[in-house]
Amino acid sequence: MIAAIAVTTMTSGLVGAVGAQAAQGCEVEYEVTGQWPGGFKADVEVTNLGDPVDGWNVEWSWSDGQSVSNMWNAKVTNASGTVRAENQSYNAKIDTGGSVLFGFIGSWSGANADPGEFRLNGRLCDGSIGEPVEWDNATEQVAAMEPGWNIGNTLDALGGETNWGNPLITEELLQTVRASGYKSIRLPVTWDEFTGPAPDYTIDPARMDRVAQVVDWALANDLQVMLNLHHDSWMWLDELPNDHDNVMAKFEAMWTQIANRFKDYPAELSFESNNEPQFVGAEGAAGDAYNEELNLAFYDVVRGTGGGNADRLLILPTLNTNAAQERLDSLKATIDGLDDDMVGATIHYYGFWPFTVNIAGFTTYDQQVADDLVGYFQRANDTLVDNGIPVIVGEWAVFNYSHWSPERIEYGEMLKFFEALQFEARDKQLTTMLWDAGQFLNRETLEWRDAYIAERFASSWSTRSGTTSFDRIYLEKAGTVTDESLTLNRNGLDFKGLWHGDKKLVQGTDYTVSGDTLTIKAATLTRLAGDRAYGVNATIEARFSKGVPWRINVITYDTPVLSDATGTTSLAIPTRFNGDYIATMEARYADGTNAGPASWTPYQESGVSWLPDYEGGTIAVPDQFVSAIRDGEPVTITYHFWDGSTVNYTVTKSGTTVTGTAS
Structure with a gap:
């Protein structure tokens, strides 16, 4: 199987005013040279048709869930999803008319179709040799930004770039993000602390230079x-x-300075009016009116500075970046009035609020969460995208997820939400930008904190x-192990079986499938549970025709045991979680009435009213809960555990x- 594909690409100018980008083109020849059940070998030859290239990467995506397991003459930096191969030190340069050849061993299941397209240094192959790709309208450019990533809690942090726990942004960080398959970054910047007084509201030149440095690095590494x-x-x-007048003057002065600093930058830089607009005492229609005033002032200021800003992509938020119908209608009216095809919209989404903070009993990705x-x-989609106005989901994740705190949303239920969100965004033609304040990508080590989550994202x-x-699957330590059934959520895919490590379990012997009911046999669970130590005894994978395998943990447990405790403003309950x-x-x-900060529900919020420390063996009853309960009136707390048991305290x-x- 050989696919000869013409690829147009560019080399990136480096920092300063972001230098001119050379015209480039290339051909890619892809050949599967050997194939066997579950595996194959392939070669990729890249021929440079344009100006010399010094440093290259080649990206492609498979439609059938293939992945790379070993590569030669190139370094694989992303092995599945959107695969990325980078040059070795000895073959970084490709002269005009020259070529480079690399190969790999891959795995596959179901099918092994060729990649639909290749990208060289991020540029889509289209058979031409010429200048960098330009976009005819906002819809095209926003689509090219998918997927995107936020450098959160850094240049937006109050008190300085590192004040909220993240290190300084480096070019290596941006290279890591690009190597992971992201096509754009959202660069949140808080300017107030670096802005002088009225009437000039002068932004500190050092601050402007630092922001420009990060923008330059990103553009040089092919990130919008x-x-x-x-x-x-x-x-x-x-x-x-x-x-009103002072706020507007400051807003316009800031954007005038920012727009002038960056007006000669390439089209890959876009501007977003502001983040999650909100106005004291003005909600609903009144808030929409103020939001429109800001958005129109932003538009006029930026367009008025000329240069590349005359047709630069500008992004306008809804009030609170919310997608209630009234908010969307208001923003649509604003954008329609501008009659400018280089204007897009932005909203944010962190999920159905009770689910994403774990309150009111919303512990699973159920139908109500999905419907929201x-x-x-x-x-x-219906209000904006279908009417020619592209939409960026400028922030998405779940509230309060972090690498250092215990799960506030059950891990698998969170993964279901992430998977569904990305599918719905693709289905509704929305571009997404992951909110990452350091909880996903470790900016010290430049490694993803949870490789499984990162793989599922990609x-x-x-x-x-x-x-x-x-x-x-919970197995009571002293209980009799029985068959356990789960429902398969195929999501349009074919179920391919269960694996424990490299060993495929045997259907009919180890498990059965009837319709969408997957039943794992008692003997199999007994074998997997081993010596039945508390906690995860084994992890099995449910594999499907595409995508990332689903992990199922086999866990041995007993009902947790809580002990008495005393405190002042809070409690730390000694707990054997078992x-x-x-x-x-x-x-x-x-008397049965609700107790705690959320008086409208008996089921209190995770992290606010309960915070377990599974390694330390405690459950915190934080001061937020204690301060909200009435003096002298006992409160019965019922902890509900995932095995189905409850413990009163x-x-x-x-x-x-x-x-x-x-x-």
């Missing part, structure tokens, strides 16, 4: 950049209703992945003392 005003939105922009996601994106850009109804995890926490007074506040008693 969306630059904004970030926490300024709640620091001073929200006072627009109360201090679909409705949110469908409205954006896969979701081109295909779906299958799941099951739960990612855990292999189990908390699903949710319920709190009530003796009594907490009583008396003056400056709080006590906890195990039931």
